[in-house]
Amino acid sequence: MTPKSNKRVGKILNDFHRSGRKGLAWLVDPDKLKNSVFFEDEFTWIKDSQLDLIFVGGSQLNRDNFREVVISLKKIAGEIPVVIFPGSQMQLAEEADAILFISLISGRNPEYLIGHQVLAAPIVKKMKLEVLPTAYMLVNGGEITSVQYISQTTPLPNSKPNLAKATALAGLYLGMKYFFLDAGSGAKSPVCAEVIRSVKEDINNPIIVGGGLDSLEKVKIAFESGADLLVIGNAIEKDPSFLAEVLNFKELLNLPLNVN
């Protein structure tokens, strides 16, 4: 059974990491939508934009609309891959291109370390999704976020870069290939520069950073500290024009690296 599109999303992430070019993923949380065709009016322009990936997922999923939202996103995505960022084993859809197969290694809750993964694995195989083995680490400055509450785990402290580095290194030695540092959706303070830098020192793999990135200044700090791909959800929900703003900014940063 061949996975979808020759590992296209893994290639995109590894290309960012190798070239130093910066990537952006828009996170769509199906819980937040008025209806599942919402995008078809408001975000038709993205297929012609410099958006790199669309992530879809949420920590709760109160509504039974996950697959519908994925299908709706595929209609407007053009060539941009739609990647599942699952809050649970219930968040799967064969229409997606890939799945961040995350294990919450900052926490000590077995359900989020391996439980959801065991339940999802046979379905993921059947769906032929591209699988991205991802070390998922919550890093947080104090306030309780949805992921923290739902997973009942303690995040890594933003003030202890060495703990984040040790956790990432453990993920690397377990064979994980992508590293996601997340302050949690809507976090007041994003993952700090020192934590990103410290993980980057030991991890020569793509680093994804998200949570609370609601200004160009915060985006700049995260990219400059070594993030290869940033994930933004809440700030775009509040103001859809922020997506275009960050895309322009990312292209400016990438300008000197556009060799082809």
Ligand SMILES: CC(C)=CCC/C(C)=C/CC/C(C)=C/CC/C(C)=C/COP(=O)(O)OP(=O)(O)O
């Ligand atoms: C591999 C599979 C199938 C499942 C893994 C399940 C795990 C380990 C989940 C990690 C913990 C978790 C609940 C992650 C959710 C991440 C996510 C998509 C967050 C999006 O934001 P919300 O947390 O919904 O934010 P709001 O509070 O803004 O709604």
Ligand SMILES: O=P(O)(O)OC[C@@H](O)CO
């Ligand atoms: O919604 P925001 O705060 O952008 O966070 C995105 C994502 O990293 C949360 O898991």
Ligand SMILES: [Mg+2]
């Ligand atoms: Mg949510």
